[in-house]
Amino acid sequence: MTHFLAMVLFSALVAVVFAALSSEHHDPKSRLKYGVKVFGSFVLIGLAIAWVLYPLPI
Amino acid sequence: MSGPSPASCWLRRKRLSGEKPSEKLLPDLSAANSEQRLAVSPVRTWIACAAALVLPGSGHLILGRWVRGIVIAFGIALMFSSGFLMQGHLFKPERGEWISWLFSFANMGIGLLYFILLAADIGFQLAPNQAAAPTFEYGNTFLLVAGLLNMLAVMDTYDIAVGRKT
Numbered sequence: 001m002t003h004f005l006a007m008v009l010f011s012a013l014v015a016v017v018f019a020a021l022s023s024e025h026h027d028p029k030s031r032l033k034y035g036v037k038v039f040g041s042f043v044l045i046g047l048a049i050a051w052v053l054y055p056l057p058i
Numbered sequence: 059m060s061g062p063s064p065a066s067c068w069l070r071r072k073r074l075s076g077e078k079p080s081e082k083l084l085p086d087l088s089a090a091n092s093e094q095r096l097a098v099s100p101v102r103t104w105i106a107c108a109a110a111l112v113l114p115g116s117g118h119l120i121l122g123r124w125v126r127g128i129v130i131a132f133g134i135a136l137m138f139s140s141g142f143l144m145q146g147h148l149f150k151p152e153r154g155e156w157i158s159w160l161f162s163f164a165n166m167g168i169g170l171l172y173f174i175l176l177a178a179d180i181g182f183q184l185a186p187n188q189a190a191a192p193t194f195e196y197g198n199t200f201l202l203v204a205g206l207l208n209m210l211a212v213m214d215t216y217d218i219a220v221g222r223k224t
Contacts, residue, residue, distance in 0.1 A: 001144065006196040009140060010203070017133040017207045020126050021214045023223050 011042035097221030110215040112170045114208045117215030130211045138168055138204040145188050146197020148172065148181045161198075167205025 019025070019035030098106070098121065110117025115131025118124075149161035166172050175181050188194060217223040 001193050001196075003192070003196075006144065006193055010137075010196070010200065013133050013137045013140070014203065014207070017130055017137075017211070020129040020133070021210055023214075023217070026224060 007046050008043060011039050015039035098219050103219035106215050106219050107212055110212045114211060121218050134204050134208050137200050141197045141200030144193035144197030144200060145191040146201045147184055148175060148201060150176060150182055161202060164202040164205045167209040
């Protein structure tokens with residue numbers, strides 16, 4: 001399993017649970033929308049952090 | 059002699075302007091009120107919370123939130139099993155290693171399964187080449203987050219049971 005795939009799996013599972021637990025979204029459609037938003041945010045921010053850290057010698 | 063307090067002056071101004079002071083102070087629950095809200099007995103509340111803590115998703119099932127309960131159970135179970143598949147391991151409190159207490163607390167969030175695995179000593183031992191696996195740290199993170207997500211699910215169960223959420 002690649003690091004990217006692990007991150008995508010993690011994002012997907014956390015997004016599913018967050019969408020189910022959200023108190024601000026009451027219908028399935030808005031929960032789905034929120035879940036997709038959380039998933040996208042996780043992946044994009046993860047990639048952005050990876051891009052920033054890539055040149056560092058760590 | 060002291061005059062009226064600033065709070066009473068503010069309320070009086072609001073009343074004179076025709077605005078209800080509570081409207082701005084209270085959260086908007088109109089969306090939640092429009093749906094069915096549940097407030098169960100304290101005994102059932104505690105039973106649901108205890109069940110949610112023991113088995114992920116079961117608290118929601120007890121409260122009749124079938125879809126949400128199944129989604130939570132599925133998500134947490136998949137995250138927990140993925141953690142093991144990625145060579146992660148569970149933590150138990152070790153004397154002198156404070157970080158292990160923190161990680162153990164997060165792992166314990168998964169509920170009964172943690173204690174069954176602890177009793178059977180499955181998933182706690184670290185094989186010699188296990189830490190060298192590229193996904194080792196991911197596995198640990200998945201196992202920790204699975205427990206933490208279940209703690210959130212327990213709080214959600216409580217909120218639903220007391221009628222704070224739909």
